[in-house]
Amino acid sequence: MARPSVAEERRQQIIDAAIRTIGTHGITGATLDRIAEEAGMSRGHVRHFVGNRDELLVETARRFYFDGPDEDSILPSGTNSVAGAIDFLFGDEFTEPGNANAVVFGLIEASRTNPAIAQILVRAYSGVETKLGELIAEEHPAVSDLERKQAAYAIVSMALHNVFMNDIEQSDDRTDAARDAALALWGALARSSEGA
CATH class of the missing domain: 1.10.10.60 (Homeodomain-like)
Structure with missing residues (x-):
């Protein structure tokens, strides 16, 4: 090499x-x-x-x-299930407050005046929604496009809210509750598609 x-x-x-x-x-x-x-x-x-x-x-x-030029999501490569995505989004690596979150908040601030940074952030976070939507479609093809998009948006929103709050006041209980809410949403969507 x-x-x-x-x-x-x-x-x-x-x-x-x-x-x-x-x-x-x-x-x-x-x-x-x-x-x-x-x-x-x-x-x-x-x-x-x-x-x-x-x-x-x-x-x-x-x-x-992004580790590579072809990546479009902050989900780790190899994430191949909705449960795996939820595990990452509500796991220690993503939710722990610290320097990585400070960097994220700094880049968000910079994105307000730098369109190229804004595009990178949009790509990173909307890429999570897209990847989640693809995983939902693979696991439950009967879920409508609208339900898939709404569920992906809701799960990412819960995860980002949890990270934001954990940076202010770390709480394992809040993270557990947010993860449980994401799993409940996913479970309800999966059950409704099975009944369709």
């Missing part, structure tokens, strides 16, 4: 530093100087390898949300 180029290694080093800096200092505190310091490079090197701050933030968002 070919070794990545030095330029690509430096770009990844800078993007990793940007993610850590946003997680620590927020989006407004993620200056090129702070990111350069975190990366152990000069500001000039950062600009050489990734361009200006806006270009760096766009590439940071892309790599934060």
Whole structure:
């Protein structure tokens, strides 16, 4: 296997530093100087390898949300059931407050003024709805398109609300209740399709 180029290694080093800096200092505190310091490079090197701050933030968002260029969802690759998607969306990796959530909130703030970041976030989160809809259709083909879209939207909304609240006040009980609500919605939809 070919070794990545030095330029690509430096770009990844800078993007990793940007993610850590946003997680620590927020989006407004993620200056090129702070990111350069975190990366152990000069500001000039950062600009050489990734361009200006806006270009760096766009590439940071892309790599934060997607491992590969063909991905369209934040669900882990290999998620092949509605239950698996719910397990992820209400599991520790997704719901734990911390630096990853701080990065998400920072990128949401940046998306208000940077359309390229907004497109990445829309792709990431609407991709979850699309993937959930596909999984629902595979598991229960009798579910109507409207019901499938509504259920996918509701499950993603519950998951994001739970993450938002957990970042303010962590509560395993709230997460359990949100997960139970998502499973109840899924169960009711599955039962109604079986009776159709």
